[in-house]
Amino acid sequence: MPPCLLSTRPPSLLVSCSASPGAAVGVAVAVRSPPQPPSPSLSLDSTTALPSLSCSLQCSHFQSCSGCTHEFNLHRPVIVDEATDFFKNHGVSDFTFDTCRLYGWRCRAKLAVRGISMSPLIGLYQEGTHNVADIPDCKAHHPGINAAVELLRQGSFFSLFRFFSTNMFCLDYYSDSKSSFLLIFGIKELNIEPYDEDQGTGDLRYVQMAVTTHNTSLRAAERYRNGKVQITLVWNSRNEKSSNSDKLDALAKFLWRNGGSWSKNHHIHSVWANFQTSTTNVIFGNRWRHLLGESDFWEHVGGIDISLTPSSFGQANTRAFDVLLRKLQKYVPHGASVTDLYAGAGVIGLSLAASRNCRQEPLVKCSGEPLSWLVGSDVLVVDPPRKGLDKSLVDALQTISSVERKAKFSSESSSVKEKEEKRPWILRAREASVQIGSKTDSEDSRSFPRTLIYISCGWESFKEDCKSLLSSKAWRLEKAHGFNFFPGTQSIEVLAVFKRGQAVGLKKKKSGKKKKKKSSL
């Protein structure tokens, strides 16, 4: 029996659970809920009792698939309680949590392909094993991904017999094709072999599906559900000239013919190949080839259009990411200079640059200081992988105030020296260096960021990093928000805003205490 949170949170008649507007993909209907407008945010008011069944997963693959670990209360993972307490204990009592879209949210998936040709398994590894759970009806996937997986399954593996016996609907689907018989015959001929890890044999190892919902020819409300899928076939060969390349070519053409721009049911954006022969667990090899469809994959997020290659890091939950980016923009002043670390394809930095009209700061390198690349930045944004910040960065951020003091001191003393300089040839050389735009010492004295925005997908590592930053007294927490990036799991995305130094109130309190002590003596 999967864990049911009904026992911890009794259902109430008034339901305040609602998915983001437009979350019409496998929608959970609020039980006994009076009609109410969709609300993208949930209040964390503890008096608001929430139902379980209204936001339950109801997925036939739950338990066999490792993707989702929690079946109920998708709108409010249990970890939100812990996060609320954590932030309260660190001075932020108004932590908010955005429920976002609960179903069909995953726009990026890497799925293993295993089993046998007649009966392939396309899905995720079962917990702690290398057995793949087939997940054709995954509730987390954008429906376009499930449709593309189904097409892939037909194209790659269906035998003529199985095709006729269990998928008669496909005949209608293909009936307007000029040569449906040839097509069916072709499917059998493809006979793609799923990868066999033990032997290192087979053709298709993994498939990556990425959905773009950026289609400006559709009304905004229709774009999400009409998203198109970029398919990357991770092929077990060194390159496109290997012996099984005919099969790859045939599979790509099959996918494109039946899901591409000329097909009746256009849901495939493009087909790519990645070549990988390594026997390790690394999914992708270094060689990528665009095969069919559009080569550019555009997405619209955080107010910008961004083109990602299949090898780029992309957030799986595009809509929730958009909600986060819009919240993030509010913490960056207009015209600020921003440094974006762990930037991946640079979506965050570009979104801020566009929405906040950010100032461009040339990179300044002053020798000897690990934080030199932050000189002149007003805001630092970090978005590390699940394991959190690199230790060297935490160390640098902990010592940022003393580094700044040192930098200021050295630039002040050098400007004193500058003033004392009388030799005309030195003065002329200095003037020339300013004219060609190179940095002088005095410019290095500009301060380091006063704001640090930490975006985290790893709650445990975030807590550790947060404690380290706060314990150094170089930073204080000012705001924190959570986002439901991964409904069905206990992972949330956190956006935490830190400011330099300690809270003014805290300092005052301390000096007040001292005074009292003195007077009591």
Ligand SMILES: C[S@@+](CC[C@H](N)C(=O)[O-])C[C@H]1O[C@@H](n2cnc3c(N)ncnc32)[C@H](O)[C@@H]1O
């Ligand atoms: C959670 S992703 C965020 C990417 C980007 N901010 C976004 O939202 O699209 C973390 C990124 O950091 C990169 N990364 C991981 N370790 C890194 C390191 N030590 N230095 C720089 N980047 C790193 C990863 O490749 C990945 O692109």
